[in-house]
Amino acid sequence: MSGYDINLFQPKPEHHYICLVCNKIVKDPQECGQCGQMYCNVCVTQKPTCKSPSCQKVMPQQYNKIQGAMLKAYKNLTLSCPNVSCKKIFTIVDFEQHQTECVKSKCQNYDVCNEFITQEKNISSLYCSVICECTDQLHNNAGVSKKQFEIIKQYVTQLSNSPSQIQSIQTQNIQQQPIVMGNGGIVFKWDKNKCGQSIQLSNDNASLFLKENSHIFRSVLGDIPFERGIHYWEIEGDSRTENELKIGVVVGNNINLNAAFCDFPQGFAYYGLSQLRNGQTNSGQSYGKKFKNEGVLGVCLNMNNGTLSFQLNNDYMGIAFRSELLKKGPIYAAVAVLHCGGCTVRSGKPVPKYME
CATH class of the missing domain: 2.60.120.920 (SPRY domain)
Structure with missing residues (x-):
């Protein structure tokens, strides 16, 4: 897989970290043996010609793993998890491990909420929040007033016994951008x-x-x-x-x-x-x-x-x-x-x- 989306990084890395093949931040970085331009390892496995305009392009083209101060600086780059329900920030070294652990299955109500489910959410494995779980059940019982009443009653009781979930819902509402x-x-x-x-x-x-x-x-x-x-x-x-x-x-x-x-x-x-x-x-x-x-x-x-x-x-x-x-x-x-x-x-x- 090629490089990382530059928009995940905080702050955005300098231009020399951008692979000139995939136009993303380099992953498993290699550098051109002639000019030092960095590329993703997967992007130069076939030893393509270096795309840097300043490169002398001596053939055969050689690419080597970055080392020393450049490698140290690369390892200190920080980026956030693309999962909208997580958004934790990691160094590039720890990012891959987190990606394997962070569950990114879509909420059952994804078409409405656009949220994913993480392992850290202590809720039903099908929904990102109590709101979505309640919404989906109300939808499934449309037209059955008595059943909908019981569903709402159940979730009101559940929320009243869980101040942390109420706080989470309030925070989500504050962060939502109003549509003008x-x-x-x-x-x-x-x-x-x-x-x-x-x-x-x-x-x-x-x-x-x-x-x-x-x-x-x-x-x-x-x-x-x-x-x-x-x-x-x-x-x-x-x-x-x-x-x-x-x-x-x-x-x-x-x-x-x-x-x-x-x-x-x-x-x-x-x-x-x-x-x-x-x-x-x-x-x-x-x-x-x-x-x-x-x-x-x-x-x-x-x-x-x-x-x-x-x-x-x-x-x-x-x-x-x-x-x-x-x-x-x-x-x-x-x-x-x-x-x-x-x-x-x-x-x-x-x-x-x-x-x-």
Whole structure:
């Protein structure tokens, strides 16, 4: 298995820890014998040519385990468990052992709560919390008022005898982010915790900009997911942008943000070169008009019929994607930027009639 998701690390490691093959933080690190560039062991088992632009690429290519101070620094990197019900922080040395011990089975009520079950939860093995256990039983007895009454009575008694569970529920409620509605829909900004490296957010996280020497797409996601219904938002171009953006949505948020979100099957994007991308990196279907650093691109996600469509400067470009994946949340607005580019999101807007 290739490297670690950079978004798990606290703080984020320096760039030289990124494997140039998988674009993740190196796992079981090897270094190029010529230039010292680090790679995951599994990524260089076939001795590929080093991808570092500064490498002299002497053949045959040699890769060796890192040692000394570099190895010590690597072992001190810290990252959090990806299990949303755990989130404990470990050194990279202890992380693998924890992964084998941390149970990550989905809660029986996962479609509602999006939570996993850990060994540390002293509850039913099917549910992440008493709330989910109660919710599921109420659902299974819909229409049977007497039975539902008995279920609620049982759980009220259970909670009253367990102050720690009440405290846990209160904490969960405090941590939940409120969904703000504008004149037409959900108001969201860019998520500072779901942001590729070097992307800078401003304007209360409504604007983003990337400027770096590398020519690698970086992605950022919205901070509020769409769960159902029809949603519309606009992307305003930034005059400083030099490279076209990839704009659209991604199903779920477990992706490598140091790549274009639409490189993956769950990512759907309009590319400013008037192309579409879905699980593709180098080519895609022609679509619409070009968009880079001026104008406004409208995005409409219709989860009722599973479609994603775009308009440019009020000129409707038609349905870009139709997929069953686009019918079920959580789905996040997403943008991928390259080298030098940015934009501003305008959310909470009504859906234009011609895009419904």
